[in-house]
Amino acid sequence: MLKEIYQYGDSNTKIQVNNTIYDIEINGEVITLDGKKINVNLSDDNITIEGNTFNIDFTEEGDPSTMIINGMLYLVSKENSIYSSVNEIKAPMNGRIINILVNEGEWVNKSQILVMLEAMKMQNQIRSPRKGTIKSIKIVKDQSVKLGDILLTFE
Amino acid sequence: MQKILIANRGEIAIRIAQTCKKLNLIPCGIYSDADRSSLHIQHCKDAINIGGRLPQESYLDITKIIEAAKKLDCNLIHPGYGFLSENENFVNICKREGITFIGPSTDAMALAGDKVKAKKIASKVAPVIEGREVSSEIDALALSEKIGFPVILKAVEGGGGRGLRVVKTIDELKQAFLSSKNESLLSFGSDRIYIEKYIENPRHIEVQILSDNSNLLHLGERECSIQRRHQKLIEETPSPALSQEKRNQITAVAKNIIKEMEYDNAGTVEFLFKNGEFYFMEVNARIQVEHPITEVVTGIDIVEQQIQIATGEGLSINQDDINFKGHAMECRINAEHPLSFVPYPGIVKNFVPPQGTNIRVDTALYSGYSIPIFYDSLISKLICFGNSRNEVIEKMKNALLAFRITGIPSTIPFHISVLHDRRFIDGKYDTSFINKMKTFAEKKGEIAAAIFAEIPKKLQFLKIDEKNNEDKWLKNRLAWISKYHAERNLSVWG
Numbered sequence: 001m002l003k004e005i006y007q008y009g010d011s012n013t014k015i016q017v018n019n020t021i022y023d024i025e026i027n028g029e030v031i032t033l034d035g036k037k038i039n040v041n042l043s044d045d046n047i048t049i050e051g052n053t054f055n056i057d058f059t060e061e062g063d064p065s066t067m068i069i070n071g072m073l074y075l076v077s078k079e080n081s082i083y084s085s086v087n088e089i090k091a092p093m094n095g096r097i098i099n100i101l102v103n104e105g106e107w108v109n110k111s112q113i114l115v116m117l118e119a120m121k122m123q124n125q126i127r128s129p130r131k132g133t134i135k136s137i138k139i140v141k142d143q144s145v146k147l148g149d150i151l152l153t154f155e
Numbered sequence: 156m157q158k159i160l161i162a163n164r165g166e167i168a169i170r171i172a173q174t175c176k177k178l179n180l181i182p183c184g185i186y187s188d189a190d191r192s193s194l195h196i197q198h199c200k201d202a203i204n205i206g207g208r209l210p211q212e213s214y215l216d217i218t219k220i221i222e223a224a225k226k227l228d229c230n231l232i233h234p235g236y237g238f239l240s241e242n243e244n245f246v247n248i249c250k251r252e253g254i255t256f257i258g259p260s261t262d263a264m265a266l267a268g269d270k271v272k273a274k275k276i277a278s279k280v281a282p283v284i285e286g287r288e289v290s291s292e293i294d295a296l297a298l299s300e301k302i303g304f305p306v307i308l309k310a311v312e313g314g315g316g317r318g319l320r321v322v323k324t325i326d327e328l329k330q331a332f333l334s335s336k337n338e339s340l341l342s343f344g345s346d347r348i349y350i351e352k353y354i355e356n357p358r359h360i361e362v363q364i365l366s367d368n369s370n371l372l373h374l375g376e377r378e379c380s381i382q383r384r385h386q387k388l389i390e391e392t393p394s395p396a397l398s399q400e401k402r403n404q405i406t407a408v409a410k411n412i413i414k415e416m417e418y419d420n421a422g423t424v425e426f427l428f429k430n431g432e433f434y435f436m437e438v439n440a441r442i443q444v445e446h447p448i449t450e451v452v453t454g455i456d457i458v459e460q461q462i463q464i465a466t467g468e469g470l471s472i473n474q475d476d477i478n479f480k481g482h483a484m485e486c487r488i489n490a491e492h493p494l495s496f497v498p499y500p501g502i503v504k505n506f507v508p509p510q511g512t513n514i515r516v517d518t519a520l521y522s523g524y525s526i527p528i529f530y531d532s533l534i535s536k537l538i539c540f541g542n543s544r545n546e547v548i549e550k551m552k553n554a555l556l557a558f559r560i561t562g563i564p565s566t567i568p569f570h571i572s573v574l575h576d577r578r579f580i581d582g583k584y585d586t587s588f589i590n591k592m593k594t595f596a597e598k599k600g601e602i603a604a605a606i607f608a609e610i611p612k613k614l615q616f617l618k619i620d621e622k623n624n625e626d627k628w629l630k631n632r633l634a635w636i637s638k639y640h641a642e643r644n645l646s647v648w649g
Contacts, residue, residue: 033605068493071567072556074603
């Protein structure tokens with residue numbers, strides 16, 4: 001099974017929803033919202049947050065993105081500079097590096113696959129959250145990594 | 156058993172079919188090529204595909220409809236609302252072909268359709284807004300100066316907001332006069348214009364009438380001031396703006412207007428209401444979108460009465476039989492984008508209407524239905540009934556929250572926002588309500604934030620497999636049709 005992961009490092013994301021700004025930190029499967037770790041389970045048409053389920057009626061990406069949740073409208077946007085300020089890519093989970101697809105000094109585009117990480121028999125594509133030049137690669141193939149270990153850095 | 160052709164589509168066709176079955180009439184239907192999967196077909200005993208997709212190729216094509224009626228052996232036709240419901244020519248042709256049209260006589264229809272004549276007759280018994288038809292630009296200037304700005308320009312033979320211009324100064328008048336004339340000519344084939352004093356931010360209140368020439372009664376009023384671009388979105392009855400005294404006045408005046416016009420069948424007399432005064436606006440010669448709220452507070456089936464009047468059986472009720480009970484409200488749920496308000500046809504992924512006592516849902520939606528781009532964006536009407544207005548507001552809020560329409564955006568968030576607005580809760584609103592409205596959402600922004608954060612991982616998580624339903628011709632037309640709808644404000648029935 002193959003899974004895609006956007007790895008945002010431990011940078012804080014600021015997301016604005018209907019005029020309120022939320023601090024969101026994404027680390028693989030773990031989401032921290034305004035400093036509080038939350039358990040999120042997203043399925044086709046609902047989302048369960050800390051055991052409470054909400055219906056997702058409609059989503060449309062844009063600026064702002066439009067969401068209708070339980071019949072209510074949410075306009076969501078993110079601050080532009082968030083992802084371009086990511087300087088380190090960290091491991092989203094414990095696992096084993098099965099492939100490194102970039103070299104030091106290489107220019108990468110946003111969403112380009114950087115590293116393949118195997119965890120619990122699942123191959124995870126670690127994709128780049130930004131465009132930029134890879135400064136250093138801190139891991140080697142077949143190395144085991146722990147959640148939060150730095151994998152590579154940007155210039 | 157007699158057969159009746161329902162010359163319409165969607166929810167109103169289904170609603171009419173239900174009454175037909177109750178009256179032991181056999182409901183028959185028509186559908187366009189774009190409506191092959193429309194639910195109304197299932198509610199008809201027989202239905203004929205009349206081809207076409209655009210209204211003028213289908214539900215507005217008189218020849219095709221008469222042909223269908225003959226093929227299906229129907230000797231009655233119910234036009235529903237919109238389409239041919241107020242087309243005098245259609246009424247005439249039905250008559251000529253020996254088919255009973257469920258609606259007013261040709262003369263009554265013609266009179267209701269001519270705003271100038273209707274106003275003239277109504278002015279004998281009702282307060283009207285100062286103004287008249289103008290013959291030229293010079294005439295328009297003279298009249299506007301006499302009655303004072305602001306004034307409004309309207310198409311004599313038009314409706315639905317087309318040709319409407321509000322003019323605040325002399326300088327604006329020339330340009331507005333020309334463009335109103337042109338638009339009117341393009342839309343209605345007539346460049347007759349009339350000008351009247353513009354009543355700023357009035358309330359819109361209408362009275363439901365039933366008349367069979369020997370008997371005439373009213374079914375109370377409907378408050379329809381929650382509008383956007385002259386399109387009604389929420390209606391309620393009774394109106395929170397009327398005292399019992401005003402209610403008695405407005406309903407009595409409405410009955411007098413209908414009498415003067417010698418109007419028969421179900422009709423609606425529309426008024427503007429401002430500073431405690433009401434002014435006659437027009438008579439709508441059809442069943443209206445918002446008729447269910449009147450039905451739930453009176454217990455009268457308006458379609459049933461329409462059929463009885465048209466078939467000569469006559470009204471089976473008197474004014475004394477009408478007992479108004481409780482309060483009712485209708486939210487019109489349209490498929491439209493919550494930001495641009497542009498009609499947003501698409502595939503309905505999940506459709507789960509709210510259930511419960513005193514909740515009525517008139518709709519033709521179902522899970523998996525692909526909303527065609529050619530017709531009105533109204534996809535569902537949610538009607539709630541209760542003992543008091545407050546009770547209805549609470550019931551409506553809960554019903555809206557429980558209403559699942561997924562895959563497409565709708566006006567549900569809009570309605571939730573209105574129901575939380577202090578001005579609406581207090582019943583103190585007019586047609587300008589929307590200008591100062593704020594979007595309401597419970598303080599659960601973190602849910603949206605969390606979903607947003609998760610989206611990059613599951614970009615396609617809500618997308619339905621549209622490939623199977625892809626229709627290139629449709630896709631090409633989509634942009635054009637959306638623009639057409641937005642520009643012409645097509646959703647203006649009722």
